[in-house]
Amino acid sequence: AQSVAQPEDQVNVAEGNPLTVKCTYSVSGNPYLFWYVQYPNRGLQFLLKYITGDNLVKGSYGFEAEFNKSQTSFHLKKPSALVSDSALYFCAVRDDNNAGNMLTFGGGTRLMVKP
Amino acid sequence: DAGVIQSPRHEVTEMGQEVTLRCKPISGHDYLFWYRQTMMRGLELLIYFNNNVPIDDSGMPEDRFSAKMPNASFSTLKIQPSEPRDSAVYFCASRGEKWTQYFGPGTRLLVL
Numbered sequence: 001a002q003s004v005a006q007p008e009d010q011v012n013v014a015e016g017n018p019l020t021v022k023c024t025y026s027v028s029g030n031p032y033l034f035w036y037v038q039y040p041n042r043g044l045q046f047l048l049k050y051i052t053g054d055n056l057v058k059g060s061y062g063f064e065a066e067f068n069k070s071q072t073s074f075h076l077k078k079p080s081a082l083v084s085d086s087a088l089y090f091c092a093v094r095d096d097n098n099a100g101n102m103l104t105f106g107g108g109t110r111l112m113v114k115p
Numbered sequence: 116d117a118g119v120i121q122s123p124r125h126e127v128t129e130m131g132q133e134v135t136l137r138c139k140p141i142s143g144h145d146y147l148f149w150y151r152q153t154m155m156r157g158l159e160l161l162i163y164f165n166n167n168v169p170i171d172d173s174g175m176p177e178d179r180f181s182a183k184m185p186n187a188s189f190s191t192l193k194i195q196p197s198e199p200r201d202s203a204v205y206f207c208a209s210r211g212e213k214w215t216q217y218f219g220p221g222t223r224l225l226v227l
Contacts, residue, residue, distance in 0.1 A: 032213070034214075034215065034216075036218075041223075042220060043119075043206055043208075043218035043219050043221050044158075044216075044218040046215055046216070046217060049213065049215060090158065094214050101146055101163070101170070101210070101214065102160060102163065102171070103214065103216060105157070105158045107157045108157060108158070
C-alpha cells in the first residue's frame with residue numbers, strides 16, 4: 001500500500017529565510033511524488049512532481065523538491081520565503097507497483113511566513 | 116484552458132434536502148476524481164471515474180451519496196438526504212499526463 005506522511009502540522013519561517021516542508025513516503029515499487037499548494041478558499045494547485053530522472057525537481061513560484069530514495073523523502077524547499085507563500089501544502093504519492101490510479105495525499109502542512 | 120469547473124461554489128441547504136454538485140473536467144482528461152475536505156478528516160477521495168465509468172467508490176461514505184458521469188465533460192455528486200455532517204468542501208479533479216491531477220475551485224457545502 002502507498003502512504004505519505006507530513007510530520008509537521010505547521011511550519012513558521014521569516015520572510016527572506018529558506019523554507020523546508022517535509023514529506024516522507026512508503027511504497028512497494030517506485031514512487032511518483034507530487035506537491036500541491038492550497039490558498040484560502042481555493043482548490044489544490046499543482047506545484048511540481050518527481051517521476052524519474054534528476055533528484056532535484058524545480059516547480060512553480062521558485063519551489064523545488066529533492067527526492068531522496070534512501071530516506072524515502074521528498075521535501076519541498078525554497079531559498080527565500082515570501083509572505084505570499086503562506087498557504088497549506090500537500091504532498092502526494094503514487095506507487096508504480098499499484099495498478100490503481102489514485103494519489104494518496106498527506107494531511108497537509110500549513111506554512112506561515114512572517115514579515 | 117479554463118481548468119476544472121465546479122458549480123455551485125457555495126451551497127447552503129437544510130437537513131434532508133437533496134444536494135447536487137457539478138463538475139466539468141479539463142477537456143481530454145480521461146480520469147475524474149471527487150474529494151471531500153474537512154478540518155477533522157483532511158482530504159478524502161470519494162470516488163473516481165475512468166472514461167466515464169466508476170472505478171473505485173470505496174470512499175463514498177454512505178448510500179446517501181451517489182455520483183455519475185454521463186459523458187466525458189460532466190459529472191455530478193449527489194447527496195440525498197443531506198445531513199449536517201456532510202458539511203465540507205467538495206473538490207473535483209481531472210487527471211492529465213503522468214498522473215498529475217488538476218483540481219477545481221471546490222464547492223463549499225453547509226447543511227443546516
